[in-house]
Amino acid sequence: MDLRNIDAAAAGFSEKRLARIGEHLDQSYVQPQKIAGCLTAVLRGGQLAYLQGAGDRDRERQLPITDDTLFRIYSMTKPVVSIALMTLWERGLFTLDDPVHRFIPQWKDLRVREGGAWPEFQTRQAERPMRIRDLLTHQSGLTYDFMQTTEIDRAYRKLKLxxxxxxxxxxxxxxxxxxxPLEFSPGERWNYSVATDVLGYLIERISGHSLPDYLRAVIFEPLGMRDTTFSPREDQLPRFASCYVRDARKRVVLQDDAQASRYVDRSFFSGGGGLLSTVEDYLRFCQMLLGGGTANGETIIGRKTLDLMVANHLPGGADLASVAMAGFTETDHEGVGFGLGFASKIDPVKNGYPATRGSYYWGGMASTLFWVDPAEDLAVVFMTQLIPSSTFNFRGQLEALVYAALD
Structure with a gap:
């Protein structure tokens, strides 16, 4: 992909209207120091229509955002790992309704919390076994330590899970x-969780390869995603962005220094949030999705498999508003369904933003996001490094700006 070949008109956009993206982000977020910096890319019909950065990748050292800046993509790892798992499904190595204990025997008799607190929980037997489908759709009964709502997520924090x-x-x-114990019996509710980290473990068990090696061989190398990795290489460190957090006083402060990062020399390969990537690499992943699983002559996943993954798998075609537990997630609940690793837009009117019905997407804890709109042959990737991602509504604002620029 040539990031220098940018042509808004050839991609069916008004260049003047697309320029509003950079103006808005710079004036509303970078200059007021609400974020250190950001980089936005818009791709349509295989043509790069927009690529613009603003601000710094490392505020302390006054290093600017560049097109090849390396970002922590956190939960944008989830769609990548979900695709990787489904390449094993395509080989007949498991079914979606296989119980998870087929590969994790110690999970055969899972229980659900009825009362109590760690380490003295009162529990009952789960109504049915957890299935691989439940992990892919976040209906497993697992949770996240940062939810701050239940005794189960409190136990996750106590154990540093x-x-x-x-x-x-x-x-x-x-x-x-x-x-x-689980928060609920598998299949009863939707709850954002460590489920995709478990999928990473299943990839290792089923494939016989480490998660980094499997992702590299099956997705990264075929697509030319040379920069996507769990730990920065020595040659990547100079362009690695620092990460920032918004504290209780609404100040943006350093959370992870790029030059002394906790991402160096890691042993925990998080399928739910561990990858580093660049705008160019993630655009390559999006190009593959827009190509029905194929890009540059390389088929990563079958077209019908991808169709299955991005369909809404919530019971009765419901949206997240009707089935999700209260708590943080990387998407709005209204008008949004969920498939096998992706959120999907099922009702743009109810959702309140203009991406086409059937578009699908996800985001990351440091406010990164992407979406793919097959009807418009469109992909958008937005990178920044601000925790938490719920601080600003970048997705809604970018949807309004991008679709308003279509000719």
Whole structure:
């Protein structure tokens, strides 16, 4: 992909209207120092229509955002890992309704919390076994430590479950989860969770390869995603962005220094949020999605498999507003369904934003986001590094700006 070949008109956009994206982000966020910097790309019909950065990748060292800046994409890892798992499904190595305990025997008799707190929970037997489909759709009964709403997520925090501490591995996470009850019986509700980290473990068990090696061989190398990785290489460190957090006083402060990052020399390969990537690499992934699973002559996933993944799998075609537990997620609940690793727009009117019905997407904890709109042959990737992603409504604003620029 040639990032220098930018032609808004050839992609069916008004260049003047697309320019509003950069103006808005710079004036509303970068100059007021609400974020350190950002980079936005718009691709349509295989043509790069827009690529514009603003601000710094490293505010402390006054290093500007560049087109090849390396970002923590956090939960934008989830669609990548979900695609990777489904390449094993295409080989007949599991079915969506296989019980998870087929591959994790210690999870055979999962229980659900009825009362109590860690380590003295009162529990009952789950109504049915957890299925692989439940993990892909976040209907597994698992949760996240940062939810701050239940005794189960409190236990996750106490145990430092899925924390990237030195020496901690996916095997450790699986063993910890085996000792804890679920929030609900699998299939009963939707709850954002460590489910995709478990999918990463399943990839290792089913394929016989480490998660980094499998992703590299099956997705990154075929698509030319040379920069996407779990830990920055030595040659990537000079263009690695620092990460920032908005504190209780609404100040933007350093959270992870790029030049002394916790991402270096990692042992926990988080399928739910561990990858680093660039705008160019993630655009390559989006090009593959727009191509029905194929890009540059390389088929990563079958067209019908991808159709299945991005369809709404919530019971009765419901949206998240009607089935999700209260708590953080990387999407609005109104007018949004969920498939096998992707959120999907099922009602733009109810959702309140103009992306086409059938578009699909996700985001990351540091406010990164992407979406793919097959009807418009359109993909958008937005990169920044501000935690939490719920701070500003970048997705809604970018949808309004991008679709308003279509000719």
């Amino acid at each position: 899925a924390w990237p501490s030195k020496g901690y591995t996916l095997d450790d996470m699986i063993e910890q989860l085996a000792t804890l």
